[in-house]
Amino acid sequence: MTAEYSAHHLQVLEGLEAVRKRPGMYIGSNGSPGLMHCLWEIIDNAVDEAVDGNGDRILVILRGDGSVEVQDRGRGVPVDVEPRTGLTGVEVVFTKLHAGGKFGGGSYAASGGLHGVGASVVNALSERLDVEVDRAGKTYAMSFHRGEPGVFADEGEARPDVAFSPFENGSELRIAGRAPRGVTGTRVRYWADRQIFTKDAAFQYDELVTRARQTAFLVPGLEIVVRDERFADDPETGIRETSYKFDGGLAEFVEFLSNDAPVTDTWRLE
Numbered sequence: 001m002t003a004e005y006s007a008h009h010l011q012v013l014e015g016l017e018a019v020r021k022r023p024g025m026y027i028g029s030n031g032s033p034g035l036m037h038c039l040w041e042i043i044d045n046a047v048d049e050a051v052d053g054n055g056d057r058i059l060v061i062l063r064g065d066g067s068v069e070v071q072d073r074g075r076g077v078p079v080d081v082e083p084r085t086g087l088t089g090v091e092v093v094f095t096k097l098h099a100g101g102k103f104g105g106g107s108y109a110a111s112g113g114l115h116g117v118g119a120s121v122v123n124a125l126s127e128r129l130d131v132e133v134d135r136a137g138k139t140y141a142m143s144f145h146r147g148e149p150g151v152f153a154d155e156g157e158a159r160p161d162v163a164f165s166p167f168e169n170g171s172e173l174r175i176a177g178r179a180p181r182g183v184t185g186t187r188v189r190y191w192a193d194r195q196i197f198t199k200d201a202a203f204q205y206d207e208l209v210t211r212a213r214q215t216a217f218l219v220p221g222l223e224i225v226v227r228d229e230r231f232a233d234d235p236e237t238g239i240r241e242t243s244y245k246f247d248g249g250l251a252e253f254v255e256f257l258s259n260d261a262p263v264t265d266t267w268r269l270e
Helices: 001-023 032-049 089-096 120-124 207-216 251-259
Strands: 057-062 066-071 126-136 136-144 150-153 164-166 174-178 185-192 223-228 240-244
Touching: 001 089, 001 174, 032 057, 032 066, 032 120, 032 185, 032 251, 057 207, 089 120, 089 126, 089 136, 089 150, 120 126, 120 185, 207 223, 207 240, 207 251
Parallel strands: 057 223
Antiparallel strands: 057 066, 066 185, 126 136, 126 185, 136 150, 136 174, 150 164, 223 240
16 A cells, blocks of 8 residues: 555545534435435436436436435446546545536536535445446446445345455455446445434435436436335335436426416427
8 A cells, every 4th residue: 555545545534534424514414305415416427427418318226225226328437547646536536525527627517416515425424335337348346335445245135234345455446347338327326324314214206206307307318217116025016117208308398387278389499
C-alpha cells in the first residue's frame, strides 16, 4: 500500500463516517423519506445518462431480500484510473463525496439529482452495495461494506451479513465477465443499513411508480420499469411491475392531465 493511497483511503473513510453520523444532513431523515431519497439518487444518475442521450431503459427492482437494484443502459461508470487519487472511477464515484459529473466535471448539461448527495452517500448508508459496469466488452465489479471497498465471502446468493474483507494493499476493480459487444451500462444493488434507518422505513412502491411516470414524461423515449418482488409469495399481491415510456414527452403529459375532450391536437414547440 503506497502512502498516497493510504492517505486518500483514510480521508475517504473519514468522509463516509461523517455521513453515517449525521445522515439527516444528507438525506433529510432516517425513515422512509430518507430511504426513498437514496433510491432517487441512484435512479437520477441513470436518468442523467438518458437525458444526455445514453441509454433508453432503466429498470428498478425491489427485491424480496430487502435490497434494491437499479439497472441502466448508459455509458457505464468510468473504470479507468483517476490520476489524482490513483483509484478507478468506480471507487471514486462511490466513495468520494460530490465526485460525480454534476460537480465540476462538465459531464451533464442538466441533472436530475435533488441535492447532489450522490452515490457515495447511498454507499455510506448501505450495509452492502454491489456495482457492475459493462464497458469495452467487459463486466467490471466492486463491492462495498458501509462504504468501504472489499470482498464479501459469498456462497451462492449475495447477502450483506456474510464475512467481509476490506482491501488493505490497494483496491481492486475485478473483471467479473464479458459484456456483449456494444453493450454498456451500470447495475447498482444495495441493502440499506438498518443501523441507520428505522425498522419501519420501507420503499414505497406507489411513490416510486408516480415518480417514474413523471420522469418518463420529462424524458421522451426513456422507458422506466419498476418491479416489486417483495411479495412474490403472496397469492394476492405477487410480483408487481409497471412500465412507462412516452415518445411524445410533455405533449403526452398534457393529454394525461386533460379530463375533457380535446378541442385540437396538442401543439408542441421545440
